[in-house]
Amino acid sequence: MATHVLRKLKFKPTTTTAPPFTTTLRSKTTSSQYVSSRARDPTFEKLMTHYKNLLKVISIQDLILASPNNPPSISLDFLNRLSQTLHLNRGAAAFLHKYPHIFHVFYNPSHSQPYCRLTEKAVEITRLESAAITASEPLIIDRLVRILSMSVSKSLPLRAIFKVWREIGLPDDFEDSVISKNPDLFELCDAHEPNTHILKLKNEISRDSLVAAVENWRVMECCREDASVDRTEIRFSFKHGYPPGMRLSKNFRAKVKEWQRLPYVGPYEEMGENKRSKSGVMRMEKRAVGIVHEFLSLTVEKTVEVEKISHFRKCFGIDLNIRDLFLDHPGMFYLSTKGNRHTVFLREAYERGCLIEPNPVYNARRKLLDLVLMGRRGFVSGDSKLRDIGRSQEEGWKKEEND
Numbered sequence: 001m002a003t004h005v006l007r008k009l010k011f012k013p014t015t016t017t018a019p020p021f022t023t024t025l026r027s028k029t030t031s032s033q034y035v036s037s038r039a040r041d042p043t044f045e046k047l048m049t050h051y052k053n054l055l056k057v058i059s060i061q062d063l064i065l066a067s068p069n070n071p072p073s074i075s076l077d078f079l080n081r082l083s084q085t086l087h088l089n090r091g092a093a094a095f096l097h098k099y100p101h102i103f104h105v106f107y108n109p110s111h112s113q114p115y116c117r118l119t120e121k122a123v124e125i126t127r128l129e130s131a132a133i134t135a136s137e138p139l140i141i142d143r144l145v146r147i148l149s150m151s152v153s154k155s156l157p158l159r160a161i162f163k164v165w166r167e168i169g170l171p172d173d174f175e176d177s178v179i180s181k182n183p184d185l186f187e188l189c190d191a192h193e194p195n196t197h198i199l200k201l202k203n204e205i206s207r208d209s210l211v212a213a214v215e216n217w218r219v220m221e222c223c224r225e226d227a228s229v230d231r232t233e234i235r236f237s238f239k240h241g242y243p244p245g246m247r248l249s250k251n252f253r254a255k256v257k258e259w260q261r262l263p264y265v266g267p268y269e270e271m272g273e274n275k276r277s278k279s280g281v282m283r284m285e286k287r288a289v290g291i292v293h294e295f296l297s298l299t300v301e302k303t304v305e306v307e308k309i310s311h312f313r314k315c316f317g318i319d320l321n322i323r324d325l326f327l328d329h330p331g332m333f334y335l336s337t338k339g340n341r342h343t344v345f346l347r348e349a350y351e352r353g354c355l356i357e358p359n360p361v362y363n364a365r366r367k368l369l370d371l372v373l374m375g376r377r378g379f380v381s382g383d384s385k386l387r388d389i390g391r392s393q394e395e396g397w398k399k400e401e402n403d
Contacts, residue, residue, distance in 0.1 A: 035337060038327055041243035044334045044345055047353045052339035054372050056095065057102060059086050064118055065126065073117035076105070087340070092116075101371045101378070125367045132360035133171050141182060143168050143298045148186075148201040149210055150267045150291055152317045155200040157191065160311040167308070169300040169361050210268040212290065213297035214238055217348075236263055236286075238293065239348045240331030256331065262286055267294040271317050288318045288325055293332060293346070300361045302349035306335070306342040 060079065064072050079092035088095045093114075096103040102122045108115040118126070133140070144161075147168070148154055161170075171177050179186045179199065187200045218234050237260040242248065262279075264286035265271055271287065295309060296302055306323045313322055326333040326344045334345045349355055355362055 034324075034327060035335070035342075038335060039243040039246040039330055041334050043353050044336055044350070045338065047345075048336040048338035048343060050369060050373060051343070054369050055339065056086055056088065057099060057368070057372055060096075060103070060116075061118060061122065061126070064116065071117055073108070073115045075108070075111065076114045076116060079116065098375060099372060100376055101374050102368070121371060122368070125364060125371070128367065129361060129364035130171075132364050133169055136169065136359070136361065137178070140169055140171075140174075140178060141185065144170070144178065145185060145201065145205055146210060146268075146298055147295070147312075148199065149205055150294065151312075151315045152271065153315070154204065155189075155198050156312065156315050158188065158197040158199050160315070161199060163308045163311050164299070164304060167299045167301070167304050207268055212267055212294050214290065214293060215266075233261065236261060238289070238332055241347055242331050243334070246330070259286070264290060267291045285320060285325070288316075288320050288322075289329060289332070291316050291318060292322060292325060296333075296344070296346040297349070300359060301365070302346040302355060303343060306344055309344075 063079075063082075064074055066072075067074050076092050076096070079086070079088070079096075083089075083091055093105070096105055096116055100119075102119060103116050104119050105114055105116050107113075147161075148156060158175075161174075165172070165174060175188075179188060183202070185202055187202045189198045189200055190196075191198045217239055218237065221234055222231055240256065259282075262282055264283050267287070267290050292309065295312070296304060306326065310322050312318075318325075323335070323342060326335045332347055334347050336343045336345070349357070354366075358366070
């Protein structure tokens, strides 16, 4: 199930046909066609539509919390200067007013301009998330150890960890609260490049203590009371599920079955020598799938931006385009292009747009998403007096600007 060649076909964005299988590398000029030809999953697309606005909310929230003001607040003028960076197409004020359950806009007389701070609901959610991250410190350390263990050199550039610190549930001061407090596990070293640090795993961890998430699934499948699986069949298998309405040809099913049986080196095992034979290339690709599957399993929300995980490609010994891996295996991963970014979801971890096995950090973040989904409900139709106050405030700001 290696990356494919796109033949001279006219691709339709709505096609739901399973992709073909070849072992030839695909031409780079057809990347956009390949992405647009993927089978859409409406559940993940709807979830990503909500996430698109949530990410903007989180960006503004982080700016507010980083403010030295007491209580933390930032000016709308400052946000307007960042509108393009934050993708606030209609300006900061219009975006903030869409989410009155999260942001409170007020006039700051000492600076003679409107400011923004978080509402009590939003502040409480940030406290819940922070408390959940603190309580899950042993789990956070284990995640970091596992990610370093998947690296060929058992080390990673610190900048790569910074890219995914939120995705793997690290505290924002993880250099001090996690790395420095565990000198028996982690070591920070200077790299050959200036202003670059390398995070190393100080002592090699026993492979027996590092069991991949897919291995746990295989054990569960074999131990079910109604299990009818052949243990030799499931030994190298991954869980698969496809988008609704995706047509799976007989040839495609046969190729998937063949790929499932293919032996491969696990994400925590030594890679060994790469053989450039057809079977060697397929095993190398299956190992790469195993690594990105494990990486997604280690994230809090079982999702990550493709651009972020691509920073780990060379360190993990993946000699393939990671985005193509996600597209080549639609039964395991779902790639969304909403919000001008490519985001991948671990399909097996979700059901009806929610995590099947939620964790405390995810639950706290989901509360913030709930506030995003509420929008202006409770403010527009339910409280006309509040609406009138908002209008008078806006008129006051305009008058101040004119003066």
